[in-house]
Every structure is written in C-alpha cells, then in structure tokens.
Amino acid sequence: MTSPHIVREIERRRTFAIISHPDAGKTTITEKLLLYGGAIQQAGSVTAREGMRHTTSDWMSIEQQRGISISSSALTFEYEGRHINLLDTPGHQDFSEDTYRTLTAADSALMVLDAARGVQAQTEKLFAVCRNRGIPILTFINKMDRPAVDPFELIEQVESTLGITAIPLTWPIGDGPDFKGVYDLQSKQVLVFERTARGKQRAPVQVAGLRDPELRQLVGPDLAAKLIQDVELIEGAMGEFDQNAFLKGELTPVFFGSAMNNFGVEHFLSRFVELAPPPGPVETNLGERDPEAPFAGFIFKLQANMSKAHRDRTAYMRVMSGHFERGMDVTHTRTGRKLRLSQAHTLFAQDREKVDDAYPGDIVGLVNPGVFQIGDVISLDGKLQLPSFPRFTPETFATISLRDVGKRKAFMKGLTQLTEEGVVQVFYPTDGARDPYLGAVGPLQFEVFQARLLEEYNVEVEMHVTSYELVRWLAGDTASVARFARHVEDDQGRPVMLFRSPYDLDYTQTQHPEIEFLPLPKDL
Numbered sequence: 001m002t003s004p005h006i007v008r009e010i011e012r013r014r015t016f017a018i019i020s021h022p023d024a025g026k027t028t029i030t031e032k033l034l035l036y037g038g039a040i041q042q043a044g045s046v047t048a049r050e051g052m053r054h055t056t057s058d059w060m061s062i063e064q065q066r067g068i069s070i071s072s073s074a075l076t077f078e079y080e081g082r083h084i085n086l087l088d089t090p091g092h093q094d095f096s097e098d099t100y101r102t103l104t105a106a107d108s109a110l111m112v113l114d115a116a117r118g119v120q121a122q123t124e125k126l127f128a129v130c131r132n133r134g135i136p137i138l139t140f141i142n143k144m145d146r147p148a149v150d151p152f153e154l155i156e157q158v159e160s161t162l163g164i165t166a167i168p169l170t171w172p173i174g175d176g177p178d179f180k181g182v183y184d185l186q187s188k189q190v191l192v193f194e195r196t197a198r199g200k201q202r203a204p205v206q207v208a209g210l211r212d213p214e215l216r217q218l219v220g221p222d223l224a225a226k227l228i229q230d231v232e233l234i235e236g237a238m239g240e241f242d243q244n245a246f247l248k249g250e251l252t253p254v255f256f257g258s259a260m261n262n263f264g265v266e267h268f269l270s271r272f273v274e275l276a277p278p279p280g281p282v283e284t285n286l287g288e289r290d291p292e293a294p295f296a297g298f299i300f301k302l303q304a305n306m307s308k309a310h311r312d313r314t315a316y317m318r319v320m321s322g323h324f325e326r327g328m329d330v331t332h333t334r335t336g337r338k339l340r341l342s343q344a345h346t347l348f349a350q351d352r353e354k355v356d357d358a359y360p361g362d363i364v365g366l367v368n369p370g371v372f373q374i375g376d377v378i379s380l381d382g383k384l385q386l387p388s389f390p391r392f393t394p395e396t397f398a399t400i401s402l403r404d405v406g407k408r409k410a411f412m413k414g415l416t417q418l419t420e421e422g423v424v425q426v427f428y429p430t431d432g433a434r435d436p437y438l439g440a441v442g443p444l445q446f447e448v449f450q451a452r453l454l455e456e457y458n459v460e461v462e463m464h465v466t467s468y469e470l471v472r473w474l475a476g477d478t479a480s481v482a483r484f485a486r487h488v489e490d491d492q493g494r495p496v497m498l499f500r501s502p503y504d505l506d507y508t509q510t511q512h513p514e515i516e517f518l519p520l521p522k523d524l
C-alpha cells in the first residue's frame, strides 16, 4: 500500500513549463513567480541578461544577479502548500530539441503572449508540442501596460490560430497608459492596478465589485462603462470554463496582466495551483504507470559541462512514480545494469545541493558517467520502458570542418556529447568525404554548437550552412542503399538522404520508385 505521505506529496506537486515567443516576458514572469513563491524578496529588471551566451539558461542569469540558488533545469518553490517545479525551456530565438524534450517532463504549460503581438511563430510551434502531448495549457497575456490588441481579438486569435477554446478568467480594463486593472470573471471583483517603481515590490491590490459606485472612481466612468459592456458580452457569448476540457488540453483559461509591474501574476499563481493537475499516470511498455507505484524515473535531458567547477555530464530525470531516495539501488532498463543513485543533486549551477528525497513530478540531476541516454528509464522493478521518445526532424543542415586536425579526438568527444544532448544531430557522409553534416531545427543551434565546442572542448571548427532542407531515413541497411549518391548515415549508422527542396525529394522518389522512405520520427 502506498504511504499516505507519498500520496500527499504527489497531490501537492505541480510541474509545468512556460512556452512563449522570445521577448513575450517569460523571464520576467519567472522572476515574479519566484517573488510570490517567496524564493526571492525583491525582483528587479533583468537587463544584465543581454549579451549573455545563448546557451546560458535564463535561470542562471537570474541567479547571477540575485545570488539565489536555482537549478538550471527546474526551479522549485512552494506556494499555498503546493510544491511547484517550473521547468527551464530555453528561450532562444530558435528552438532546439532540448526545448521539446523538456516539455515531455511537464504536466502543464503556461503560454505567455505579448498583448501587442498575440500568437507568434514560436508560440505556435511550442503550443503544437504541448497539444500533441495533450497537456493542459494556461494562457497569460502580458504587457497590458503597453498599447495592446483588443482583448476580444486576442481571444479570437488564440482560438483560430491554435484551434483551442479560449475562456477568459480575467478581463483587462483599458490598456497602455490607461490600463487600470483586471476584472476577475469568477469572483466578480475588480483588481485595480497601481504602478509601482518598475514592479520592484509585490503590487498592492485594491478590489471593487462591478456594480460598486467606487468602480467609476477607481477606473474612470468610460472604462467602467466599457467593462460592464464587455462583461455582458463575455457572459452572453462565451462559453463557461470547463475544468475537464482544460485537463484534456481542449480549452485554455486566459489571464491578463503586466508581469513587469507584478500585476496579475499572483492572481494567476493562486488560480494556477488550483487548476493545474498534479502528476498523473505515464504510458509505458507495461501499461500506464501510476504515480503511486514503486519508484521509477525517466531521463529527458542530458547536459555536459554544466559548470566549470564540475566538468562532467548530468542526466536529468523526472520521477514518474514512487519515492526517490538518494543512494537507492535501481535498474537501468536498457542495459539491465544495476545502479546506485548516490550522486543525485537538484540545485546546482555554481554549487550543488544534494537531493535526498524526490516525488513524482520532481526533477533530479544525476551524474552521468555515459550510461544514460534520452528516454532511458530507471526503476526498482527494472523492466519499465517508455514507448518512444520524440526526436525532432532537422530542417537546416551545415557542414562542419575542423581547423586543427590535431584536435580530432577532442572534436569527436564534443561532437558525441553535444549530439547526445540534442544540441544538433549529426550525419556522416558515406561517399568518402570526411566532414560530417549537422542538422538542426534552427540555425542558432549551429552557433551554440560552435561556441560550446570552443569553450568546453577547446576545438575550433568552421561551419557552412548548406542548401539542404529536408531529411529522410531509408528502409534497408546501408549496403542496400549504397548505390545512391548523396546518402549519409545518422549517428546510429542508419541510412539517410538529404534533399534541397520538396521538389528534389519528389523527383528522387519518381526516378527511384524502389527507394522506401521511412515515416519521419514522430514529433512529440
């Protein structure tokens, strides 16, 4: 029987990630969530972040400025008795596989939109990943203190672009310089916005009802009249919030606010802990794994050289069931090896803190002596596996060549470790050419790869983006497809072809109907 303690710990866990287009305010919201979660006393602007390396986590920049200890992969805080794990999804211009994989460890997601920009390209892609996983998504429309798109239009845009029902739980009163606050459609109270000195303190909130004569005074007669009209329209024309549809990922509750000014964030957080689900069952080869079952966890992210002081590799594990205890003996399903998890830590960047206990939904960093791969499962019973772990299909390809051939060994080590992490995918030409191709979802991944090779492995490389833009895996072994020029192999030795355009792909297929292309690996 599961101990009541474990049941309670599972029940109070909330593990989520923030998805947004760069600049929408993810870092600012994170900082404010920490402020309200009591992890920091005073939040400030995050200007020093500029000029930091892309690969450096946003958390680390906050940490450097605030001197607080936060994990570089999950940030943990308590709020109203809940234990919240906020996963770090890198906020690059480009996405990397890393971002997608991190989302496999989340039980819900917060989608942050810029009120002036609405749904942007990267939001759409990340949303699709969450949607495919069927996880519940909450929406925060940020920067209401700036001139914003009409809120009805924003709601409509979320629904039409993303294909999800959007139900506002709060409603903005004015925008830009006239932003006066939000109306909570459930408690039927107005939260009045007061500008603080760049949101350095927790913003005080005054409250009034919709029919209060005080409302006209607080927000002015025009905005009060407009609010009453808007609310009538919402209550008459929009559906009700439905918790089940939300949990199925079919409906998103929408909140409005201004993270920079601390406005709306605490209200969001207090609703989030009620709405967002605790860890649920995970699909495995042995059926659904209940979080109350004995200990099991899966690896969703690998990272090399986390800190200069500790040059090693870390595997991030999400606990999917049971109670994790440091020093416990587990079995690594893929290799059948027995492992003792003595080197577990959670909070580390400059310093590490040992983690003694963890529960479903928690993220634990394990020292990885090269044993772990993404998607690996460790458990007490030893037979558990995940059905498949997603790989993202690259859309841009570069050739890479070593400047100093004497560095070949370090280069190969860097290439192996960084591809393991999912920074890039590597393809080796089979036509005798020495230089491998790298594949990525976005070109920034190449820059990150190049910078990390130099900084962490002291290897300088030249890279040239090619005109290839499509990749297909071929049925059959390498020998049977050897007659096709232009084919390469992936890091598992599977034959692959690269194409310059969909036309190129079609043409090849028409010319060689005998080639059998495998279905693409399923994106999350």
Ligand code: G4P
Pocket (backbone or CB within 6 Å): 020, 021, 022, 023, 024, 025, 026, 027, 028, 029, 045, 046, 047, 058, 091, 142, 143, 144, 145, 146, 257, 258, 259, 260, 261
């Ligand atoms: P990101 O992590 O999603 O990329 O966004 P980030 O929080 O870094 O915010 C991007 C910019 O938007 C920052 O300005 C930030 O201050 C600003 N911002 C965030 N929330 C709000 C808001 O509610 N209202 C307004 N007006 N601005 C907001 P920056 O100029 O790039 O940096 P900084 O100098 O302000 O730190």
